[in-house]
Amino acid sequence: MAYITFDTDKCKGCGVCADNCPQTLISMDEERMNALGYRPAVFADPEGRCKGCKICAEMCPDICIEVYK
Amino acid sequence: MALTLTKGNEAIAEGAIHAGCRFYFGYPITPQNDIPEYLAREMPKIGGTFIQAESEIASINMVLGAAAAGARVMTSSSGPGVSLMQEGISYLAGSELPALVVYISRIGPGLGGIAPTQGDYKQVTSGGGHGDYYTIVLAPASVQEMFSLTIKAFELADKYRNPALLLCDAILGQMKEPVEIGPRPDFKDISLPDKPWALNGNAGRKSNLIKSLYLGDGEMEVQNWMLFDKYNKMKQEDTYFETTDVDDAELLVVAFGSCSRMAQTGIDMAREQGMKVGMLRPISLFPFPEKAVAELSARIPKVLVVEMNTGQMYKDVKVNLDRAADIHLYARPGGGLPTPDDVLEEIKKIY
Amino acid sequence: MSENITPATGPKKIMGRPKCLNDVTFHFCPGCNHGNVHKMIGEAIDEYGIQDRTIGVAGVGCGVFLYNYVDVDVLEAPHGRACAEATGINRVHPDKIIFTYQGDGDLAAIGLAETVHTANRGENITVIFVNNTVYGMTGGQMAPTTLLGQKSTTSPYGREFMGDGYPIKMCEMLATLEGTAFVARVACDTPKNLMTAKKAIKKAFKMQIDQMGFSFVEILSTCPTNWGMTPQQAYKRVAAEMIPYFPLGIFKERTTADYM
Numbered sequence: 001m002a003y004i005t006f007d008t009d010k011c012k013g014c015g016v017c018a019d020n021c022p023q024t025l026i027s028m029d030e031e032r033m034n035a036l037g038y039r040p041a042v043f044a045d046p047e048g049r050c051k052g053c054k055i056c057a058e059m060c061p062d063i064c065i066e067v068y069k
Numbered sequence: 070m071a072l073t074l075t076k077g078n079e080a081i082a083e084g085a086i087h088a089g090c091r092f093y094f095g096y097p098i099t100p101q102n103d104i105p106e107y108l109a110r111e112m113p114k115i116g117g118t119f120i121q122a123e124s125e126i127a128s129i130n131m132v133l134g135a136a137a138a139g140a141r142v143m144t145s146s147s148g149p150g151v152s153l154m155q156e157g158i159s160y161l162a163g164s165e166l167p168a169l170v171v172y173i174s175r176i177g178p179g180l181g182g183i184a185p186t187q188g189d190y191k192q193v194t195s196g197g198g199h200g201d202y203y204t205i206v207l208a209p210a211s212v213q214e215m216f217s218l219t220i221k222a223f224e225l226a227d228k229y230r231n232p233a234l235l236l237c238d239a240i241l242g243q244m245k246e247p248v249e250i251g252p253r254p255d256f257k258d259i260s261l262p263d264k265p266w267a268l269n270g271n272a273g274r275k276s277n278l279i280k281s282l283y284l285g286d287g288e289m290e291v292q293n294w295m296l297f298d299k300y301n302k303m304k305q306e307d308t309y310f311e312t313t314d315v316d317d318a319e320l321l322v323v324a325f326g327s328c329s330r331m332a333q334t335g336i337d338m339a340r341e342q343g344m345k346v347g348m349l350r351p352i353s354l355f356p357f358p359e360k361a362v363a364e365l366s367a368r369i370p371k372v373l374v375v376e377m378n379t380g381q382m383y384k385d386v387k388v389n390l391d392r393a394a395d396i397h398l399y400a401r402p403g404g405g406l407p408t409p410d411d412v413l414e415e416i417k418k419i420y
Numbered sequence: 421m422s423e424n425i426t427p428a429t430g431p432k433k434i435m436g437r438p439k440c441l442n443d444v445t446f447h448f449c450p451g452c453n454h455g456n457v458h459k460m461i462g463e464a465i466d467e468y469g470i471q472d473r474t475i476g477v478a479g480v481g482c483g484v485f486l487y488n489y490v491d492v493d494v495l496e497a498p499h500g501r502a503c504a505e506a507t508g509i510n511r512v513h514p515d516k517i518i519f520t521y522q523g524d525g526d527l528a529a530i531g532l533a534e535t536v537h538t539a540n541r542g543e544n545i546t547v548i549f550v551n552n553t554v555y556g557m558t559g560g561q562m563a564p565t566t567l568l569g570q571k572s573t574t575s576p577y578g579r580e581f582m583g584d585g586y587p588i589k590m591c592e593m594l595a596t597l598e599g600t601a602f603v604a605r606v607a608c609d610t611p612k613n614l615m616t617a618k619k620a621i622k623k624a625f626k627m628q629i630d631q632m633g634f635s636f637v638e639i640l641s642t643c644p645t646n647w648g649m650t651p652q653q654a655y656k657r658v659a660a661e662m663i664p665y666f667p668l669g670i671f672k673e674r675t676t677a678d679y680m
Contacts, residue, residue, distance in 0.1 A: 001431060012450035014651040020611055038450065055611045057435040058618075061455030062446055068431040092511060118511045122504070123537040130501035130534065134477070134508025137495045142508070160498050268493040268509065270516050272472035278487045280496035 002052030002069040004043050011064045013038030017056040023049045026056060040064075072247035077215045077237065078103035080248055081171055082111070084219030085143050087250075089259035090169070091117035092142040094131035096124055096150060099183045100239040101173035104145040115256070125150035129157030129170070136166040137279045139267025141223050145171035148181060148189060151197070158232055159198030162296070163281030167226035169219070170204070171235045173242040176404045184404025185239035187326060187377040193234050194355045194385070201293045203300050205233040206354040207309070208325045212246035218352070225307055227262050229299055236354060238377070240327040240406070300356070309352035310361050314340070318347030320420050321369040323362070323386050324376060325351045328407065332375045335412025344420050351382070359389040366394040371419055375399045375412055395419075438462030440471040440491050447485060451651020453641035454482055456608045457550055458489050460618045461519070464625040465492070470517045475509055477502040479522035479531070481557045483550060486521050500531025503538035506545045517628055519546040525555040528564040528588050535590070542599030542633040546624045549590060549636065552643035553662065560646030564588045567665055572646075587665065591638050595671035601633030603672040607640040609658040613668065620670070632677045640666055 011034060018026040018041060025045045034040050041064070043050075052069030075083070082104050085093070093108040105121060112119040122128040128144045135142040146154060151172050161168055172193060176186040193206045205225050207218045219235060226233040268277050283289040313333065315321065324332040329350045339346045349365055351358050362385075366372055372394055374383045383398045390396055399415040401407045437443060441462040448454045465471050471492060478486035480499035487494035497505045502520035510518050527535050527549050535547070554572055555561040562575040565587045569578040579587075595603040602624055606617035617639055624635035640662045642654035649657065 003431065010445045014451035016451060016651055016655065019652060019655075036445070052431075052434060054435045058614055059456075059608075059611060061448065061450075061452055061459075063437050063441065063455065063459055065435070066433055066437075067435040069434045092508070094508065120507070120511070120541075123533050126501070127504040127507075127534050127537065130498065130504035131508035131511075133497070133501075134495065134505035134510075135512045136508070137505070138475075138509045138512035140512045142512075156498055157501070164496070268475050268495055269513055270473035270475065271491070271493050276487075276491050277493045278496075279494070280487065282484065282496060 001048055002050045002067065003045060004050065004056060004068070005066045006041055006043065007064045008034050008040035010062050011038060011040035012036065012062055013040060014061065015041070016059050016061065017041050017065060020055050020059045022053060022055065023051070025050055070249045070251060073250055074245050075212055075248040075250065076103060076243065076245050077212045078173065078242045079107050080212045080216040080250070081145070081219045081235065082107040083250055084216040085169070085223070086111060086115065086253060088141060088220040088223040089256060089261050090141040090143050090223060091115065091256065092135045092140050093118070093144065094120045094122050094128045094135070094142070095144045096122055096128050096146065098147045098150045100175055100242050101145050101147055101171070103242070104171060125153040126157070129154040132168045133157055133161055133166060136161065136168040137164070137268050139264040139269060141227070141261065143169035143171060145173065147173050147175045148177045151189070155198035158204060159196070159200050159202060160281055161232040162196070162202035162204065163200060164279050165230040166232065166279065167230055168232050169222050169226060169235065170232060172237065174236065174238040182404060183239060185327060185377065185406065186402065186404060187238060187328060187381070188402055189236065190354065190376070190378060190381040193236050194357065202296055203355050205229065205231060205303065206236050207233065208236045208352060208354050209241060210326050210329045210350065212241070212244065213248050215241060216248055216250055229303060231299065236326065238327055304356040307353065308356045308358050310358040311350045311352060312361070312365070313348045313350070315347035315349065315365060315369065317345050318369050319345045320371040320373060320416060321365055322346060322348045322416070323351070323372060323374045323382070324348065325354065325382065328375055328377050331407050331409055332412050334409035335416060338409060338413045339416045344416065346416055346420070357385050362386055362389040363391060366391040370394050371397070373397045373399060373415060373419055375407060375415070377406065378402045438466045440465045442489055442491055444488060446489065448482060449645045451642055451644045451654055453552070453608045453639065454550060456614065457548060457639050457641070460621045461548065462490060463618065464622045467622060468625060468629060470625070470629065473515070474517040474519070475513070477506045477509070477518065477520045479520065479526035481523035481526050481555070483521045483523055484557070500526050500529070501534055502526065503531060503534040503547060507538050507541070507543050510543050510545050514544065517625065519548055519625070521548050522550070523556065524549070524551045524553065524563040524565040528590055536594070536597070539594045539634045539636065540597045540599045542601070544628055544631055544633055546628045546635045548621070549638040550641050551638050551666070552641040554643050554646045556643050556646055567661060589666060591636070591671045594636055599634055600636060600672050601674040601677065602627045602635040604636070604670045605638040605640065605666060605668050607658050607663060607668060609655045616668070632674055
């Protein structure tokens with residue numbers, strides 16, 4: 001199994017992770033804002049589809065994502 | 070010690086080698102090309118590095134890099150080139166880096182000419198570049214001093230973590246005099262200060278950072294006052310000047326560099342004619358010998374500044390002059406060199 | 421039959437912050453590729469174990485805060501002069517790994533002479549060139565790499581050949597010099613491009629470790645704020661407008677050092 005975690009304090013809501021996840025498991029929080037004023041990314045994987053491909057973490061410009069596998 | 074007939078520019082280059090400088094980055098410009106040419110020949114022999122850079126801008130920035138890396142390093146140039154270097158010199162001061170800039174002045178402004186001048190006094194004693202800083206400025210008046218003050222300049226630069234400038238002119242650079250230069254010490258025998266702040270890889274310590282950017286609220290004010298304190302310390306501990314025949318003098322000549330040589334002969338001629346004239350020769354132009362001017366002018370009421378520009382050191386003398394003293398200026402800019410007879414004439418007018 | 425096996429160890433972290441990057445928030449704008457480039461540099465330094473003998477030289481621009489992010493000795497250079505400063509450091513410490521971090525104004529406008537001559541001398545250093553076709557830090561002025569027709573605050577009607585010249589292709593130019601050992605242009609706009617960029621940056625550092633000469637990587641990067649775009653639009657612009665003019669690829673790769 002695989003999953004990711006976000007450092008939401010550093011997230012700038014750019015959405016690049018969401019744009020590139022091959023399993024579309026990431027979306028941008030539509031309600032919450034972090035202390036920087038951005039809507040951070042959210043990981044939702046109820047079906048356990050995350051393969052740990054690391055594309056999100058590679059593409060994130062702010063090193064917010066840790067990948068576990 | 071045996072004397073060697075040595076050219077001024079080459080005495081500087083040899084002095085740098087004696088001081089443990091093993092890095093030279095420079096660019097050709099008249100009248101200082103002997104310096105890079107000498108070091109191009111000598112540096113490879115002693116495991117040093119010589120680069121003829123693509124410009125004076127590149128030169129001063131290579132100096133900055135090497136200084137940040139912890140080495141004794143120098144460059145040399147003349148008016149147009151030193152003007153290009155001013156940004157780098159400001160960065161050296163702001164980053165608190167030691168380095169030597171050798172300045173062999175030529176007439177200006179602009180392309181000017183290649184004749185000697187002292188017209189860059191105000192540029193170098195006011196820092197020269199942007200910002201609240203100064204460079205240490207030493208002014209040799211002989212080939213022997215071109216050698217010894219080069220070594221002194223490196224020592225002061227390291228002592229204060231500040232750039233130092235050796236202000237000479239085309240005469241001093243090109244002339245030859247007998248000089249005492251001992252054998253070259255081995256690099257390992259040269260005592261160099263530790264530089265724990267230098268950049269050489271952070272093994273076993275925290276990373277070092279060399280910068281001059283202070284954006285935080287109030288940060289730069291602290292920095293500026295810290296530099297100010299540094300310059301005050303220089304004033305207290307490292308002001309250099311020479312006085313000749315001032316004990317009974319009734320007229321004080323103030324002159325520096327090559328001009329002081331002409332002035333001294335003029336003074337000697339005046340003494341032969343019974344006039345009591347002495348000379349104050351600033352050797353450090355920054356810090357300027359303010360106290361010496363104040364003390365000497367307090368008992369010598371007539372002061373004659375002789376310089377090869379339109380009146381630059383004159384202002385520094387005037388501001389420190391005793392209130393009761395009279396100040397006069399004999400100014401010869403643009404390569405018009407005062408002869409001893411010229412100086413004698415001026416002395417006679419005032420005495 | 422399903423076995424209830426509790427794995428001896430749970431999922432392991434397979435990607436995170438490079439060890440040599442400080443755990444701080446980047447000041448860069450959302451969707452700016454500076455962060456990606458910093459990360460790739462960090463990964464290269466970690467992979468080769470060179471943190472304690474690496475010295476960085478920061479140019480002036482958004483990259484000036486390199487020293488807040490990468491935990492190595494760092495020198496802040498005047499605008500455009502990082503290559504000359506890296507030369508000075510390299511001559512004092514030829515055994516250290518030295519890299520510069522410069523934007524397009526810093527490296528290709530005010531610093532063009534230092535960049536070309538440092539490459540020409542074959543200095544054994546690595547130059548990281550973040551090309552986002554504008555001056556970012558100062559608010560989006562025209563840069564040497566601004567594209568024809570591109571509007572900026574100092575080319576408000578769009579860059580024109582007559583008057584502004586064509587954008588400069590640094591990789592192509594530097595590859596003609598004998599002193600360069602590795603010259604590559606990459607981008608971070610897609611996962612595929614980003615993985616190639618990572619490889620190129622690692623290769624550039626490896627070339628330096630192997631004393632091959634001057635290595636240079638140009639990274640086509642986004643600047644959403646000064647392009648007036650969302651991050652999504654900015655990433656698309658890299659592919660649609662920048663890559664056609666600045667083709668990706670390796671322009672030079674020595675297999676023997678230039679001094680041989």
